[in-house]
Amino acid sequence: MATPTLQVALDLLELDRAVEIADEAVRGGADWIEVGTPLIKSEGMQAVRTLRERFPGHEIVADMKIADTGAIEVEMAAKSGAGVVCILADADDAVIVEAVRSARKYGVRLMADLINVADPVDRSRELAALGVDYINAHVGIDQQMIGRSSLDLLRRLAGETGIPIAVAGGLDAETASEAVAAGASVVIVGGNIVKAADVTGAARRVREAIDRPEIRPREEESRDAAIRRLFEAVSAPNVTDGMHRKGAMAGVVSICGRVKAVGRAVTVRTLAGDWAKPVEAIDVAGPGDVLVVSNDGGTSVAPWGELATHSAKNRGIAGVVIDGAVRDVDDIREMKFPVFATATVPNAGDPKGLGEINTEIACCGQEVRPGDWIVADESGVVVVPRERAYEVARRAMEVRKNEERIREEIRRGRTLSEVSELLKWEKRH
Ligand SMILES: O=C(CO)[C@H](O)[C@H](O)COP(=O)(O)O
Helix, strand or coil, X not given: CCCCEEEEEECCCCHHHHHHHHHHHHHCCCCEEEECHHHHHHHCHHHHHHHXXXXXXXXXXXXXXXXXXXXXHHHHHHHHCCCXXXXXXXXXXXXXXXXXXXXXXXXXXXXXXXXXXXCHHHHHHHHHHHCCCEEEEECCHHHHHCCCCHHHHHHHHCCCCCCCEEEECCCCHHHHHHHHHCCCCEEEECHHHHCCCCHHHHHHHHHHHHHXXXXXXXXXXXXXHHHHHHHHHCCHHHHHHHCCCCCECCCCEECCCCCCEEEEEEEEEXXXXXXXXXXXXXXXXXXXXXXXXXXXXXXXXXXCCHHHHHHHHHCCCCEEEEXXXXXXXXXXXXXXXXXXXXXXXXXXXXXXXXXXXXXXXXXXXXXXXXXXXXXXXCCEEEEECHHHHHHHHHHXXXXXXXXXXXXXXXXXXXXXHHHCCCCXXXXXX
């Protein structure tokens, strides 16, 4: 088997950062340098020219995602220095034929990207017959967030096309190695290299893994387990960033400082100070759940205190969020149990039994339904609608990864404004 090619995908907005990251990736063993679609949209063909000049010994791939005007776009990329140009596999045959003619004329190769193609096996055969040089079994970034897998797509194509297969979409060292074992000759890795603080180390791990391809037995993980694992690995701010800055409760803080609660909501509606339903909900909730109590916003009487906390902790409940006050704060702190509240007050109310358990509630400005996910830490509490939980958890992890590289660049001496080119990206009115 020929040595697999490692293509690093520079899906960035800033050319200077892209050059620096490409340099680090090449030192880790990347062969081909992909000028990612976001970089092309942000910087134009200048990005291709610059990378061509800076990396004379490496193939430059222009991820143009061509949908129309096949000849012109291939010509532009070729004249700027690309050796491989990417076209959408679901572009009309008229576009593909024109792109192939242009690619032959300018001496570049065409890679067809299967993103969103309904019948990838049939389409790949057609594209090979039309003269495309590589098929890219690609699952796009938004599709990855809802759980689609590039390895599954690749496995459907293996042995079917007669031309080399590239693979892209959320690959890391482990899945890249499996991809080569499954027949890929070009492995494309974006986020898991370019967002790493140590880009060279990340590229090297992928390089070593693809040079020793193997299929490892994988433990099946349920959706709920994956959601919990991801939410436990990110912060509440990462989660709201992953939801376009939505989902954060207002005015609620951690009573115990540095604690974290992740779990599905068991909701409670009660009236100010009536502690019957919150305490009954402890018996309704299971291990790993989070009690979310709407206390009618009352802060002068506490519906929650130390004994309830003790009981919730014994039951394995992950945390409690209250749109209202708590008491016995010193004892709760000693237990280090995640309690989030809007106030503290020493007096309790009475257990009258008003309210209900597990109905839709409003808590600190957010709608919460039973089964929605709660991620709470020292920064505050975020609610994630249950039907979007997997996607949001994946996006929150991407936010976290992205910050790793930015943090590293700040550590090296740049300002945050410089790293993110804030002035350039201010909204124009
Ligand atoms: O073309 C792309 C997105 O449309 C990316 O370059 C490709 O998906 C590789 O990046 P990642 O490894 O982050 O998925």
